[in-house]
Amino acid sequence: MPTMKDIAKLAGVSTSTVSHVINKTRFVSDEIAEKVNAAAKQLNYAPSALARSLKMNRTKTIGMLVTTSTNPFFGEVVKGVERSCYHQGYNLILCNTEGDSERMRASIDTLLQKRVDGLMLMCTTLEGEHLDEFERYPDIPVVVMDWGPMVNGSDKILDNSFRGGYMATQHLIDCGHQRIGCITGPLNQHQAKSRYEGYQKALSDAGLQQHPEWVVESNFECEGGFAAMNQLMEGDSLPSALFVSNDMMAMGAINAAAELQISVPEQISIIGYDDIRIAQFMTPSLTTIHQPKYRLGKAAVEALLAKLQNPESAPQIIQLEPTLIERKSVKVLR
Known part of the structure; x- marks a missing residue:
């Protein structure tokens, strides 16, 4: 395996000059740098990542x-x-x-x-x-x-997350919805809690009543959204719209609604959170909060x-x- 000494010998320069060219640690004239690089290429020299990291x-x-x-x-x-x-x-x-x-x-x-x-x-x-x-x-x-x-x-x-939860709920309000539920993530996690608090604040600012029976805590996964939607459907009444705290749960909720022959958005509107790439290809395509x-x-x-x-x-x-x-x-x- 060729070393810097081998390159120095072939290029007719000192080992330290070779080191400066390869490691770019000091200015070396273009002519000498060309000689060193040509010699390194001729010898198939590959610098040692380990040696460099130690140095x-x-x-x-x-x-x-x-x-x-x-x-x-x-x-x-x-x-x-x-x-x-x-x-x-x-x-x-x-x-x-x-x-x-x-x-x-x-x-x-x-x-x-x-x-x-x-x-x-x-x-x-x-x-x-x-x-x-x-x-x-x-x-x-x-x-x-x-x-x-x-x-x-x-x-x-x-x-x-608080602003995102507020923004999602406010959009539903702006679209004329007053009976708005929420599928949250695990409320012991900062983001799930913040998104839920944003939802609560938007309802409060609009003077809308909060319905605890329309709030279901879940797990940020598709299966959780599916189960949460089924749980909501078992209640005495349904909201006209749902803020679902991430797109994965929104996918599960839409799937559950389809199985129960509940039309989205005709019978219940759904807004998600994250804007994962697949959200635009769902049926219907998902209105959501984009995270960069x-x-x-x-x-x-x-x-x-x-x-x-x-x-x-x-x-x-x-x-x-x-x-x-x-x-x-x-x-x-x-």
Whole structure:
């Protein structure tokens, strides 16, 4: 396997000059750089990533922990993370926690032992947990992407879930609906609770009565939306519209309504949350609240790299704002 010494000999320069050309650590004239690069190509030289990481104290690798879910929302966020890492010259190691705190801790240990330069956490079912593991690695920057455990001193990327919940409910009100129900996510999770509180505030501001029998707590998955819709159908009365706290549950709710021969939006209107890609291809296409998923991933990478450049900087909170996407699942009442 060729070394820098071999390149130096072939190019007729010093080993340190070869190092400066390959690692771009000091200016070298174009003529000499050309000689070195030609020699490296002739010898099929490949620089050692391990050697470089030991010398630079950087591995150019970022670790990310995410809860496994059928929800494509997470896949779309990871796509933003991966593409941003690629453009910045970083590699990404992705670990699934499966919603298990022990597995998450084991994954964190593994990533830290592999000397990743930083970590991103997006672990829904472990939200709010405190992690002592990071106290052993105080120099490793951490970015928490809203759905994540508590890490002191970490940067946080948040979506304004309260505003999104308010916006979704207000749209139903603007379309003439007054009898509005809600399928929430698990209310022990920050985003589910915030979206539900946004729904409550919009009803309150409009002077509309809240009906507890039209509120069902579920699990952010299709099956949960399906079961929640069936539960609502068993009640004495139905709302004219539903705010469903994510698109996956909205898909399940629409499927349950179809099986019960309840027409959406003619008999019940539905608005979702997230704007996953498949939402536009549902029948009817889903009116929803758009989360900037790609930007969420990109912002997390940028925050982490900024922390690597300036480790002493104060923790920052970056909040991304939701927007309304109107499609065909909400009926305008005349």
